[in-house]
């Protein structure tokens with residue numbers, strides 16, 4: 001109706017007024033096109049997992065965030081946390097398949113060499129129990145649980161899974177799965193495992209994988225993150241890079257100390273490539 005009215009009105013205009021109107025319509029069309037192009041580019045950028053996490057709303061100052069790690073049993077530590085204390089728990093508990101003693105690394109020549117790099121440990125004999133999941137769901141609003149396919153008896157149905165494609169080849173598994181509490185479509189992320197100087201844990205996950213996971217969760221600066229199974233501390237470094245408030249728990253003193261050393265190295269070498 002409004003369009004018909006406008007068309008009728010345009011017919012009543014002088015030649016000069018018509019030309020002016022057309023020019024304004026053209027400019028409006030260009031403006032809409034540019035706006036749509038911009039939002040499309042922003043959407044593309046948000047798919048790029050190496051980009052930083054979304055900043056705090058309304059352009060407000062970034063919040064002051066902490067990074068705290070606790071040496072202890074995560075179930076016992078969680079009992080001291082309040083309900084919903086954390087916005088997101090991103091955890092990687094033992095799957096119960098013997099990865100701690102290098103069992104997952106023994107296939108093939110490369111596996112045997114890699115096994116010698118790590119101190120054999122017994123932490124991956126038993127997966128977490130009912131009490132662990134009760135505490136986890138009590139203290140956090142949302143969860144990303146690596147190895148979720150091993151814990152399906154404790155987890156509700158969800159469509160929001162993350163598939164980490166490791167591109168390892170040979171006898172190694174092609175990837176790992178994380179169950180998430182998000183009602184989102186499954187997403188795949190491809191990233192090689194970290195090797196070299198900063199690797200000391202047999203199941204060390206890449207920092208970039210955590211960054212991807214934070215983005216999947218829609219994390220914004222200042223959000224409170226919990227990792228109940230810190231290991232090498234990749235989650236801690238990713239959280240720090242993203243401006244997230246972090247709490248991590250690790251039961252093994254050797255891993256705890258090594259992850260602390262790694263975090264300090266990262267902090268002192270922020271400008272160096274590779275972090």
Ligand SMILES: C[S@@+](CC[C@H](N)C(=O)[O-])C[C@H]1O[C@@H](n2cnc3c(N)ncnc32)[C@H](O)[C@@H]1O
Nearest residue numbers: 073074092123204205229231232234250251252
């Ligand atoms: C699968 S690894 C985590 C690896 C970590 N995502 C990384 O990127 O390095 C599991 C870790 O949980 C620790 N752990 C096992 N049981 C635990 C418990 N009850 N409380 C806290 N940490 C525990 C193990 O020592 C091990 O370092």
